[in-house]
Amino acid sequence: MKFRGKIVDIACLNHFTRVITTISKLTKMCVLRLTPDNLFFVLSGKVANGGVSMWCELSQANFFDEYQMEGVSSEDNEICLEVTPENLSRALKTVQSAKVVKIKLTKKHCPCLTIAAELPTMSSVSRVVTHDVPVDVIPRRLWHEFKEPSMPDFDVSIYLPPLKTMKNIVDRMKNLSNFLVLEANLNGEMNLKIETDLVSVTTHFKDLGNPPWGDDASQDGGPSQSRDPEAMAQARVDIRKLQQFLMGQQVNPSKAMCNIIHERVVHLILLHEDVSLQYFIPAVA
Numbered sequence: 001m002k003f004r005g006k007i008v009d010i011a012c013l014n015h016f017t018r019v020i021t022t023i024s025k026l027t028k029m030c031v032l033r034l035t036p037d038n039l040f041f042v043l044s045g046k047v048a049n050g051g052v053s054m055w056c057e058l059s060q061a062n063f064f065d066e067y068q069m070e071g072v073s074s075e076d077n078e079i080c081l082e083v084t085p086e087n088l089s090r091a092l093k094t095v096q097s098a099k100v101v102k103i104k105l106t107k108k109h110c111p112c113l114t115i116a117a118e119l120p121t122m123s124s125v126s127r128v129v130t131h132d133v134p135v136d137v138i139p140r141r142l143w144h145e146f147k148e149p150s151m152p153d154f155d156v157s158i159y160l161p162p163l164k165t166m167k168n169i170v171d172r173m174k175n176l177s178n179f180l181v182l183e184a185n186l187n188g189e190m191n192l193k194i195e196t197d198l199v200s201v202t203t204h205f206k207d208l209g210n211p212p213w214g215d216d217a218s219q220d221g222g223p224s225q226s227r228d229p230e231a232m233a234q235a236r237v238d239i240r241k242l243q244q245f246l247m248g249q250q251v252n253p254s255k256a257m258c259n260i261i262h263e264r265v266v267h268l269i270l271l272h273e274d275v276s277l278q279y280f281i282p283a284v285a
Helices: 010-026 085-093 140-146 163-174 239-247
Strands: 002-007 030-034 038-043 053-059 066-070 079-083 100-107 111-119 127-134 156-159 179-184 190-195 200-205 233-238 255-261 265-272 275-282
Touching: 002 010, 010 053, 010 085, 010 239, 010 275, 079 085, 079 111, 079 140, 085 111, 085 127, 163 190, 163 239, 179 239, 179 255, 233 239, 233 255, 233 265, 233 275, 239 275
Parallel strands: none
Antiparallel strands: 002 066, 002 100, 030 038, 030 079, 038 053, 053 275, 100 111, 111 127, 156 255, 179 190, 179 233, 190 200, 255 265, 265 275
């Protein structure tokens, strides 16, 4: 197994760092899947992390000036590593002014992603800063746990309001309740609700628009054409998990969407030119 990549463009480095930092806010540990064309950051929904799952996909060509990898074998040309995104984020943040950043899979006291950065200097002597970020290599037999989640058969899909607005509302609601009901319909309306013995609060959004899955999507997971546009699909979720998702956003998505499977799952999708991030929050009874 071999992996090495080089980032020269400072805008690409900054963007890559923002993506990693966003992921570090969502999970303490995740799996980094390296393929010849893409990098994937994956969190599979296990009870240990509250059933939350994440899938983030980056096209390597949009970030790396050079990218070489050799997988486990020619048939299975992939590398799967368990990483702590916070450690990766910290290392990258210290080299934001670098002329060149190289990332390489190395074997030191344990397997590491070694980040070597050539920093600008006033003299002719080059300064290189190196960070070793420990990783665990995931054996081939476990790879099936980290495949792309299938698009669920959702009841309603809707564009999200500005994430900053949503975050401010959820932050306030968290002081009143541990759970939040997110509901939406095919008429571009979405409500955030909390209800306790003492208080009931609802924030209404309208004219958000609904993604045209039925028109151009190949999957059949889109909402049923026979569904009443006014009918609300809803899911009650742990407010901290939604807050965690909203707090971590540094990707500045061009599109943010939410799919709801009634009383089962909230599926959040952020799209930026070269990054897609999916986050699944299970409903609670």
